[in-house]
Every structure is written in C-alpha cells, then in structure tokens.
Amino acid sequence: MTRSVSAKALGRSTGTERTLTVLIGLLALLGGAAALVVGAGWLGTYRADRPLVDPIALDWLSRHALAGRVGAIVLGVLLLWLGLWWFFRSLRPEGRPDLELDDDLVVTSSAISEAVRLDAETVDGVGRARVRAVGDKENPALRITLWLVEGTDLKRVWEQLDHTVLARARESLGVDVLPTAVRIELDTTAPQRVR
C-alpha cells in the first residue's frame, strides 16, 4: 500500500528500525531456544554433554584455516559496515527541506513555516500552532500541529484551515497541491474568560 505524501508527513517512519530490531530479536530468541534444545538433549543425549567449543568443530576449522580466516575478516567488515549504516540511519535528524518552486526560486523551510504558523494562529479556536517542513527535496510537505482550545467547533476549523490558511499558502507559493499533515490536540486549554 502506498501512502500519500501528506500521510507520510504525519510522523517519522520507524519502519526500518523496527524491522531490524525485530530481526535481531528473532535471531536472539531462536539462538537461545536452539541452545536450550541442544542442552536438554533433544538432539541426542551425547550431544548435550559435549563442550561448547567442540573439538570436532575446531579440527574442521584448522583444516580450512585460510577460508575460515578470510571468511571471518569479510564477516567482520560486513558487520562494521552494516552496524555503522544502521547507527547513523537511526540517529539521523528529520530533514527540513526547502521548497524549490523554480530553478532560481527557493523558499526556505523556516520562511514558509513561519508564514503558515502566523496564518494558522488566526483561525478561531487555535490556541497555538507549530509548523515545520518535512520530507525530502523531491517530496516536501508541511507538518502543522494545532492546539485547539476547549469547546472549539472542529468542522469550522476544518473549513477555515483549508479555505484560508492552506489556500493562501498554495496561492503564494503558486502550487496546486501542497501536501500537508495536520496533528490536532483537542481541548488543551480552557477558553479565556472575559473579565
């Protein structure tokens, strides 16, 4: 299932990290279970009493010393590459792409964020807004977080959000479609009393 750009912009994907963590977890679970099975003697009573570093295995390894050494070094380098790629992928910050409208016209992410934020905060019922650009250069999107005050009519907010705030952003940028993800926090503060 392919998700639209705006749906992807709702939150950071942790798909790769989760998949890799599940794989390592599975490896540990299966390895531990296999060791238990061997130790319980289900693969033969004598096998359970053999040492962990088996003389038969050591003997085989010393007969294939060259292949073993080359294999171990290649494995080590592969693990290093995989581990570093994984580490930096997990920790890389989420991008804030600028919007390239034309060859020589670039709107910086902070400029568009600030403009949309000021617009969004004028909508009735929006107490606070936070806007940032997300995604990559090819598929930039906006992520808007709105904190609504208690008792706000959501349908009005919907209408105003699209017809005023986003329409203005699209118009000023000269694009037909501006992928936008909106996160709404309902009922964050009590409405201000009139004194």
Next chain:
Amino acid sequence: MRLFVRLLSALIGLALAAAGVLLALEVGWGWWRPGRGPLFVPWDGWRDRLAELSWSDPAVRYLAIAVAVVGLLLILAAASAGRRAIRLTDPANEVSVTTSPRSLARLVGVTVRAQDNVAGAKVTATAKKIRVRATSRLETEGELRPRLLETVSGLLDDVPLVRRPKVSVVVDSPKDRR
C-alpha cells in the same frame, strides 16, 4: 516507545559495528603474527573456558534463557512502536489529519464530567475503542449508562473521525451496591 526503539536500534547498530571491527582485527592479527596472543579481546582464555562447559551445563542453559528473553523483549518493543495516532477525515486533497489518543480521551472526559450526577470519569481512547469509567453517587448504572452512551456518541458525531470507535461505558455507583 517509538523513540525508545530508535535509540535501541542505534545501540544495536553500534554493537554490531564494534563486534565486526574486533572480529576482523583479531583474526587479522592472529594471522599476521601467530603466537603473539590476542590483540584486544582475551579470546584464547574464553575459548579454553568454553571448551570446559558442556551444552547441558546450568550456566549455559540460564544464559540461553536470558538471550531468548532479551530477543522476545526486543520483538515486543519493536511491535509496540507503531503509530497510535487517530486519523481524522481529510479536509482536502493531500491534507491528512490526525489527533492523539490522549487528546480524544481528554475531549470525551471533559464532556462526560460536565454531565449531571457524574462525580468523576476516567477515559482511555484508541482508534478502535473508547472506554469510559464514570463514578456517580446519585444515580445507578442502569440510569446513568444510557445517558452517557448517548452523550459520547453525540460528541463523536461532531468529531470527523475516519472510523468511529466503539464506546463502552461503565458506571461505578454506591447505589448499586445496596
């Protein structure tokens, strides 16, 4: 949980990289200078110790159980790090909207507590289900429950949710205990 899995994932990556470096260096060193002993890791001592242990040794079994449990925890942590946000209807093309379960629960809680004869309420919400647990001193469950169900359902009509969660209401009232 999502942040936790991200950090966990980074740590596992770092551990794999470190293991890879040590493996390649130790094997390379042993190949280049045989008989000079290990470089960083005292692997020859470990090898001798492991040669004494058998698969059925209790220490090996406990370690195997610990490794399997850690693996299970990793799987559970990764599985519970999915998106919990509740989707709302899209106001326009290429505009997606979500709200947090906590904020939906807060909205329902405020409305339920504002009802007559409700002393307090606890609300939990997911995309599939909203659970309300209300306490009342003046009304029994039979009286209050239908009213609260109707209120919450009326409230959900005003929230443009993509899928309507099921609502369950439990009323805790001292009047029922007589």
